[in-house]
Amino acid sequence: MDYGYTTTYTSAGNQDGGGFLPGSQNAGDSGGAKRKFGTDTLRPVTIHQLISAHHPSPDAEHFIIDNSEATQVTFIGQIRNISTQTTNVTYKLDDGTGIIEVKMWKDMDQDTNDSAPGKPALVEQGYARVWGRLKAFANKRHVGAQIIRPVGDLNEVQYHLLEATAVHLHFSKGPLDNGQTKPGANGASAASNTNGIDSGYGGTSGGAGGMQIPANLSSRAKKVLSCIQNAQQSQEGLHIQQIATQIPMDVGEVQKAGDELQNNGLIYTTVDDNTWALLDV
Structure with a gap:
């Protein structure tokens, strides 16, 4: 698929490509x-x-x-x-x-x-x-x-x-540079600058991998988001029990935080309703 951005998406039916839908x-x-x-x-x-x-x-x-x-x-x-x-x-x-x-x-x-x-x-x-x-x-x-x-x-x-x-x-964030990470201002790779969430949570910017963090995000949601961000990333994400153990936090509180993060479009469910991954990784 060309993210230039046109597409040859054909799953919709018998299209010949180009991103058009019938009619x-x-x-x-x-x-x-x-x-x-x-x-x-x-x-x-x-x-x-x-x-x-x-x-x-x-x-x-x-x-x-x-x-x-x-x-x-x-x-x-x-x-x-x-x-x-x-x-x-x-x-x-x-x-x-x-x-x-x-x-x-x-x-x-x-x-x-x-x-x-x-x-x-x-x-x-x-x-x-x-x-x-x-x-x-x-x-x-x-x-x-x-x-x-x-x-x-x-x-x-x-x-x-x-x-x-x-x-x-x-x-x-722009297209990939042939798979190469771009150096940051201090000579480190840009990827290394996104491994943690901005502890200040000021305004609506800063955060995981350049995420826009809502200013009204609760403290428990920030803790859960930080835990998911700092965990070793995989396609499956992190289970609610793992999060509760690592923070630590009551499972019920983690669930409420997860609902808040999903409503703000910061995480999504993966293999089941209690396993979450970052939407912007």
Whole structure:
């Protein structure tokens, strides 16, 4: 995948690449304005990134994520609720970093009650991958989906989170320099400067690997975040019992701290609900 950033993502169906979704080339903006669909991209994201995205100007229709325009997005989440209306089906998805609604509009020319025998169905508590565009209506955000399908292999969930992290790091910190670490101001590698959390936690900056640490983060959450950051990193992350032993802290307090960190998009669950890893590593 070219994080330049165009993509040859083909998981959505029988696309030929280039980051387009079926029908997106024919869509038009209201008022007769024409978009340059040649500049559209397909970007893997977390729901927290969608919630935190902003408009570059009051009249802009596209959103900005990590100082880069995000047109089409893809993400994976667990379906918490399915609501069927006359014109659309609304799915409420949760990926551990946030919750957002996804609307799939019905094609009135097709019989939506027909489903192919043996075809996997979208069900509550199951996982689904979404391709679509971030929308805002009446100060509430949702994703207008072109495609939503169930996730059959749960390895795809972890793959997506790793991919979204890699793209986030590309846009927020720049591309890798041929695998070489860049020297810091004191001659040490830049990586060595991110091994600990800024003990001051001043404002909204500083912290693990350049994370934006919320100023209102509780002391217990800071301790848990520091423990995860300073632990030997692996794809599986750190279990709640290990954290409670290392700090030390009551398991119930660690759970509350973990919920706070997940709500702020700083960590995510890995092999189970009680094993956490840094989102920005």
